[in-house]
Amino acid sequence: MLQPGAIDTTATKIICLTQVVTKDELKDDENYEDILEDIKAECVKFGSLVNVVIPRPNRDGEPTPPGVGKVFLEYMDTENATKARAELNGRKFGGNQVVAIFYPENKFNHGEYDE
Template sequence: MALQASVMNLPGVGIPLAESSHSPSKVLCLTEAIAMEVLADDEEYEEILEDMREECCKFGTLINVVIPRPSQIGEQISGAGKVFLEYSDTSSCANARNALNGRKFGGNTVNASYYPEEKYHNGDYGA
């Protein structure tokens, strides 16, 4: 009985899971991976897009890579500076998250978190 009581007192036990960066999905969001000034240069942008595709397909079947960017200088756009990776399944996405989270890219430490699929498919790249 003492063992059962101690298990019940674990943090988070009995709390329902909410849709968050911890809920597995097929979409991964990378932050701190790209400097905003790189987004303005078409050539650099295309190179980074290709590098992301090449590197991130190593973790599973990669469906799409989206890197939102402003169409003109000074324009504010939701999700600018983030990288969204869409995988065919949650297992591939989890592999990518485990490999990419905390990794250095361009001198920055990448933060990789699951992103809600519905928001991604609706083009909602905000918070």
């Protein structure tokens, strides 16, 4: 059982990246598309990338949805995800040092991006 605040290091097919994008960068459609394409192009190098999810802020002033500012990468299997995590964790992106952790598949599959 994990202690509150502890990070689960059990390998999954899902990688969560933080310190990659800001809420402001995600508001503009063109900028969002550029970021999405850049991330896909880079992350496919590490294995079979199935899906990339980058939650976006609401435009109309509603509360920010969970996960904004994070990037979720879904790989074909845990082997690909493990390689991607090793390559991406600690890397610089836009001047920020990326943090890459495994993310629970069940939460990802249910659109729960708040961990």
